[in-house]
Amino acid sequence: MSAMDKIKKMLKGHEDQTSKGVDKAGDMIDDRTQGKYRGQVDTAQDKLRQQFGTDRDQGTPPPPPGM
Template identity: 45%
Template sequence: MAFLDKVKNLLSKNADKVDMAIDKAGDMVDKKTQGKYASHVDKAQEAAKKAIDKTDPQKPEA
C-alpha cells in the first residue's frame, strides 16, 4: 500500500475529526487576521472538506 493510500484510509476513518480540525484552523486564522480574510478562509475550508469527502469510500459523491 502506497503512502498516499494509507493517508486516504486514515482520513476516511477519521473524517469527522478532520472536519473539526479544518474548522478550528479556519477559526484560528480568522481570529489572527481579525476576520480580514474570512471569505477566503471559508472557501479554503469548504475545498478541504470536499477533498476529504472524496477520500471517503463510504460516502456517495454528490
C-alpha cells in the same frame, strides 16, 4: 502515490475529527487575521472538506458581503 492521496488514506474513517480540525484551523486563521480574509478562509475550508470527503453542510451561514 501523491501526498494528498496518503493524507486521504490516513484520514479515512475519521471524517468527524477531520471536519472539526478544518473548522478549528479556519477559526484560528480568522482570529489571527481579525476576520480580514474570512471569505477566503471559508472557501478554503469548503475545498478541504470536499477533498477529504467531509463536505456536509456545517449549518453556518456565509458571512454577509463586505465582511
